Each structure stands twice: as structure tokens, then as C-alpha cells.
Amino acid sequence: MTVGIIELLTIFALAAFVGNEVISKVPSVLHTPLMSGSNAIHGIVLVGTMVVLADAHGPAELILGFLAVLLASLNVVGGFVVTDRMLEMFKAKPDPRPARSEAQAPDAGAAGGSATTPGGPQP
Amino acid sequence: MSFSTVDFTLADGRDLVYLLVAIGFILALKGLSSPRGARRGNLIGAGAALVAIAMTFTDPAMRDHVAGVSHGLNLALMLIAMALGAVIAVPAARKVKMTAMPQMVAIFNGVGGGAAALVSITEFLKFPHGSVAVYKIFEVIFGVVVGCVSFSGSAIAFAKLQELMTGRPVTYPGQQAINAFVGAAIAALVVATLVTASVPILVVVLVLGLVLGVIFVLPIGGADVPVLISLLNSFTGLAVAASGFTLGSNLLIVAGTLVGASGILLTRMMSKAMGRSLPNILFSAFGSVITAASATGGDDRPVKSGTPDDIGVLLAYARKVAIVPGYGLAVAQAQHVARELADTLAARGVEVYYAIHPVAGRMPGHMNVLLAEANVPYDQLKEMEQANPEMPTTDVALVVGANDTVNPAAKTTPGSPIYGMPIVNVDQAGAVIFLKRSMRPGFAGIDNELLYDPKTTMLFGDAKDSLQKLVAAVESA
Numbered sequence: 001m002t003v004g005i006i007e008l009l010t011i012f013a014l015a016a017f018v019g020n021e022v023i024s025k026v027p028s029v030l031h032t033p034l035m036s037g038s039n040a041i042h043g044i045v046l047v048g049t050m051v052v053l054a055d056a057h058g059p060a061e062l063i064l065g066f067l068a069v070l071l072a073s074l075n076v077v078g079g080f081v082v083t084d085r086m087l088e089m090f091k092a093k094p095d096p097r098p099a100r101s102e103a104q105a106p107d108a109g110a111a112g113g114s115a116t117t118p119g120g121p122q123p
Numbered sequence: 124m125s126f127s128t129v130d131f132t133l134a135d136g137r138d139l140v141y142l143l144v145a146i147g148f149i150l151a152l153k154g155l156s157s158p159r160g161a162r163r164g165n166l167i168g169a170g171a172a173l174v175a176i177a178m179t180f181t182d183p184a185m186r187d188h189v190a191g192v193s194h195g196l197n198l199a200l201m202l203i204a205m206a207l208g209a210v211i212a213v214p215a216a217r218k219v220k221m222t223a224m225p226q227m228v229a230i231f232n233g234v235g236g237g238a239a240a241l242v243s244i245t246e247f248l249k250f251p252h253g254s255v256a257v258y259k260i261f262e263v264i265f266g267v268v269v270g271c272v273s274f275s276g277s278a279i280a281f282a283k284l285q286e287l288m289t290g291r292p293v294t295y296p297g298q299q300a301i302n303a304f305v306g307a308a309i310a311a312l313v314v315a316t317l318v319t320a321s322v323p324i325l326v327v328v329l330v331l332g333l334v335l336g337v338i339f340v341l342p343i344g345g346a347d348v349p350v351l352i353s354l355l356n357s358f359t360g361l362a363v364a365a366s367g368f369t370l371g372s373n374l375l376i377v378a379g380t381l382v383g384a385s386g387i388l389l390t391r392m393m394s395k396a397m398g399r400s401l402p403n404i405l406f407s408a409f410g411s412v413i414t415a416a417s418a419t420g421g422d423d424r425p426v427k428s429g430t431p432d433d434i435g436v437l438l439a440y441a442r443k444v445a446i447v448p449g450y451g452l453a454v455a456q457a458q459h460v461a462r463e464l465a466d467t468l469a470a471r472g473v474e475v476y477y478a479i480h481p482v483a484g485r486m487p488g489h490m491n492v493l494l495a496e497a498n499v500p501y502d503q504l505k506e507m508e509q510a511n512p513e514m515p516t517t518d519v520a521l522v523v524g525a526n527d528t529v530n531p532a533a534k535t536t537p538g539s540p541i542y543g544m545p546i547v548n549v550d551q552a553g554a555v556i557f558l559k560r561s562m563r564p565g566f567a568g569i570d571n572e573l574l575y576d577p578k579t580t581m582l583f584g585d586a587k588d589s590l591q592k593l594v595a596a597v598e599s600a
Contacts, residue, residue, distance in 0.1 A: 079231045
């Protein structure tokens with residue numbers, strides 16, 4: 001698979017414009033999840049690390065390839081999971097009903113551990 | 124290399140799937156930039172990544188017989204590394220406290236940069252000697268240097284946010300000279316690598332790349348660190364694109380470039396939300412030291428500090444109270460107690476709302492996540508633009524661990540580092556209460572005149588402790 005440098009540069013240039021266009025208007029509330037989500041997307045370098053490790057020769061390349069696959073797996077898996085957790089918190093938000101804690105408590109409990117508040121007098 | 128007809132079909136099919144994956148990533152980014160589509164966008168991205176990974180197992184590299192390569196061992200190592208990565212990352216990402224999200228993102232970003240650098244350098248080791256085009260070496264060097272900067276820079280950013288080291292800008296004598304020296308050394312060695320294609324020289328470049336990441340991040344402190352992480356995220360994208368060039372992988376080029384380009388735009392949007400320019404954030408360490416030094420001059424003026432009981436009474440008999448959360452609330456994990464205080468006040472008939480600055484907390488939008496976690500009722504959350512018109516009719520503004528985001532200097536003092544940044548106008552409320560650890564200035568390192576205002580009362584201490592005392596005081600008032 002030998003692809004010419006010009007073809008690759010073409011793809012690079014077009015992708016750069018798409019990257020710039022696609023997130024033109026982001027509300028500041030979503031800056032953090034968007035950063036985290038795009039962080040997960042570059043974790044796709046895992047695909048490259050897999051190919052590198054697959055045809056690694058000798059101990060040096062094997063060790064480097066192994067480390068690369070490990071680091072990239074952390075990036076891609078952790079990235080998507082952590083973004084999903086952030087966005088999980090937003091799920092209740094767009095619901096304009098003044099939902100008090102009863103309605104939301106089971107949700108928060110499922111989201112993880114100590115999210116349900118201890119006590120606190122209910123209005 | 125000779126392909127049979129079957130191989131061609133499979134290779135074409137694989138490239139087609141990679142194209143669909145790339146489109147999936149574009150849709151994921153588009154979804155993530157609107158509140159409605161955010162979660163679905165992330166799931167599209169994750170699904171696309173999964174498809175790409177599964178498809179890669181059909182890559183010829185997985186089965187071609189090359190002399191001296193035992194594929195069984197390589198595949199076993201690959202599966203072990205992937206399983207290990209998942210086993211470490213999933214619990215870490217699921218259990219991390221909401222307040223620690225930013226440093227988690229920093230770590231995942233850093234390892235991605237490290238992976239890209241490793242891909243580039245390992246491919247370099249595989250290059251046949253003496254017959255490599257200069258641009259191929261350049262792609263490798265770019266991937267190695269940018270990936271390393273992202274790796275070590277993210278590590279320092281993590282240490283700052285995790286408070287393993289000071290969060291303030293770190294400056295030292297001769298900083299500029301050292302930076303210039305490292306920069307020049309890298310430039311010289313890059314040229315040397317391009318000419319000689321020497322592995323040892325590239326290793327030195329790699330080490331200097333790591334050093335560059337450290338010295339680049341050290342002078343950036345406090346509230347600017349999240350913007351920095353966004354920039355490093357963009358760097359990792361570019362490093363991944365570079366390794367895509369080296370491997371001839373369209374998918375890596377598209378995904379890496381998407382993140383690189385959108386990351387730079389996002390970084391600029393973040394700094395704009397803070398009322399700063401990106402160069403100002405990245406290179407203003409020396410300036411901020413000067414302002415911090417001149418700010419300490421005003422410390423002798425008297426400030427009024429109150430007891431929890433006094434303040435509890437003030438709150439309990441107010442008509443309308445605004446809670447203005449900031450970084451200190453995030454650090455003290457006080458979002459649940461803040462909600463408890465709000466509920467206690469609401470139970471007494473006080474109208475309570477939260478006034479949220481776009482960059483309150485540790486990252487833009489972070490405070491909304493924290494308060495959502497504490498199940499704060501949606502109708503009590505007000506973005507800064509909705510909250511500011513309410514301020515003149517608000518009796519008490521309770522500022523919990525915020526400083527720069529309520530500093531009137533942003534409106535009144537041209538030349539201040541935060542001048543022009545939109546703020547929550549707590550100075551227009553009837554009374555202002557600051558829950559703060561100390562009189563120390565905020566991250567911008569500048570004094571806040573509002574602390575010395577006659578209508579301001581200070582309650583010193585950890586935000587969570589102070590709020591708990593206030594809950595008790597309001598209940599007994």
C-alpha cells in the first residue's frame with residue numbers, strides 16, 4: 001500500500017478545513033465535553049499502533065510497539081468513557097420541568113456511587 | 124508485494140470501512156458541539172472507533188509472513204496490551220470524581236501523544252537504510268517531537284491540576300535563555316536527523332521533545348491550564364496525523380487532523396470566553412509575576428470578616444440570594460453542601476439561584492457538570508447573561524471560592540490582565556459574602572477591590588466546612 005505524498009497532503013488539507021467548520025458554534029457549556037470527545041477521537045492512533053506491533057521485529061520494536069498499543073488503548077477507551085460520564089450529567093438538564101431530587105435521584109445513583117446527597121431537608 | 128484478487132477486495136473493503144469511520148468521527152464532533160446531540164455524538168465516535176479496531180485485525184500486517192516475525196507472539200502482545208489498557212482505563216474513567224475530570228482528560232491526551240510518538244519512532248527503526256525520502260524522515264520527526272511535547276506537557280498539566288506541584292506559573296532565572304537553547308538544539312538536531320537518518324540523533328530529539336513539553340507548560344498556571352490541555356489535545360491530533368502520514372493511513376490523517384484543527388479553534392474559543400488571547404495565556408508568565416508582586420502591595424487594608432452565625436442570619440432573612448460558585452467550590456467538592464444550603468434557604472422561602480460564569484470551575488462548562496451531579500434543580504441554574512440582570516435586585520451574593528470571575532477590575536481597570544473578561548456582577552448585589560481560604564489573589568494573580576468593599580463580608584476557610592457551618596447557622600436562625 002504505497003500512497004503518494006500528494007494524495008495524503010490533499011486528505012490532510014481537506015480534513016483541516018472540515019475540522020474547523022464542523023465545530024463552528026459551540027456553547028461554552030460544551031467546551032469541556034467537546035475537548036474530551038475529540039481527545040477520544042485521536043485515540044484512534046490505536047489502529048496505527050496495532051499495525052506497528054503486528055510487524056515488529058526484534059525486542060526493541062516489540063517493546064515500543066507494545067507500549068504504543070497500551071498507551072493508545074488507554075487514550076481511546078478512557079477518552080470515550082470519561083466523555084460519556086460528563087455528558088451523562090447533562091442528560092437531566094434540558095428537561096425544563098422543575099424536577100426535584102426525587103425524580104432525579106435514581107438516575108444519579110446509577111451514574112456512580114456517592115452522587116446521591118446525604119440528607120438535606122426536602123422542600 | 125503481490126496481492127491476489129481476494130486481497131484487493133479485502134483491502135478495498137477495509138479502506139471503505141475506514142472512510143465510513145472517518146465520516147463517523149466528523150459526525151461525532153458535530154454532535155458534540157450541540158447540547159442535543161452531544162451524547163449521541165460521543166457514542167457514534169466510540170462505535171466508529173470500535174469498527175475501525177475490529178477492521179484492523181484484517182490488515183495484511185496481521186498475517187503476512189515476514190522473515191523473523193512470529194505473528195503469534197505479536198498478536199498475543201497486542202491483545203494483552205489492549206486488554207490491559209481497557210482494564211486500567213474503564214475503572215479510572217468511571218470512578219474519577221467529577222472535580223478531577225480535567226486532569227483525567229490531560230492523562231488520556233498525554234498517553235495518546237506518547238502512542239503517536241512511539242508509532243513514528245518504531246516506523247523509523249523499520250526504514251530501510253539509505254533509501255528514505257527526506258519528507259518521510261520529516262513526518263517521523265514531526266510525530267516524535269509533537270507527540271513528546273504533548274506527552275510530557277500533559278503530565279505536567281496533570282501534576283498541576285492534581286496539586287502534585289504548585290498550580291501557579293513556575294518561573295526561574297534564565298528561563299528564556301534555556302527555552303531558546305532547547306529550541307535551537309532541537310532545530311539543529313532535526314536538520315542533523317534529516318541529513319543522516321541516524322537513530323541515536325532521533326533519540327536525542329525525542330528526549331529534547333520531552334524537555335520542551337515540560338518547559339513549555341511550567342510557566343502556565345492556574346485557570347489557564349485547561350486552555351493549555353485543549354491546545355495539547357490539538358497537538359496530539361497533529362502528532363497522530365503525522366504518524367498517519369508515516370503509515371500511509373488515511374484514517375489516522377483524517378482523525379488526527381480533525382482533532383488538530385478543531386482543537387485549535389476550540390482553544391481559541393476557550394481563551395475568548397476567558398477574555399484572553401491565546402498568546403497572552405501561553406507566554407504571559409513574566410507579566411503575571413509582575414502583577415502578582417504589585418498586587419501584594421495592597422494587603423494591609425482592612426477587610427471585614429464575619430462569623431458563620433452572622434452570615435447565616437443575613438442569608439436566612441434575605442429575600443433573594445445568588446450563589447456564585449467558582450474554582451474553590453470544585454476543589455473542596457462542596458457542590459453537594461452548596462445545594463444543601465440552597466435547599467435550606469428555599470425551605471425558608473428565600474429565592475435562591477446559582478449564577479454561573481462560563482469559565483467557573485476548572486474548565487469551561489465544568490461548573491454545570493458539578494452542579495448537575497449534585498442534582499441542583501434546573502430552574503435555579505442561571506448562566507451569567509441571565510444572572511447579571513437579577514443582580515441589582517439580589518440581597519446577598521454568596522461567592523463560593525470564586526475570585527477572578529467576579530472581579531470588577533475586569534470592567535474598571537484597563538491594563539489589568541483580566542480587563543474585558545465578562546464577569547458576574549456581584550458588586551451590584553445588596554451585600555457580598557466571600558467564602559475564601561485566604562486573601563490570596565485568584566489565578567490571574569491580581570487583587571480584587573471588591574474584597575475591601577464595605578458591603579463585603581469574608582468567611583475564611585475551606586468552602587465545604589464554611590458551607591456546612593452556614594447550613595447549621597441558617598437552620599438555627
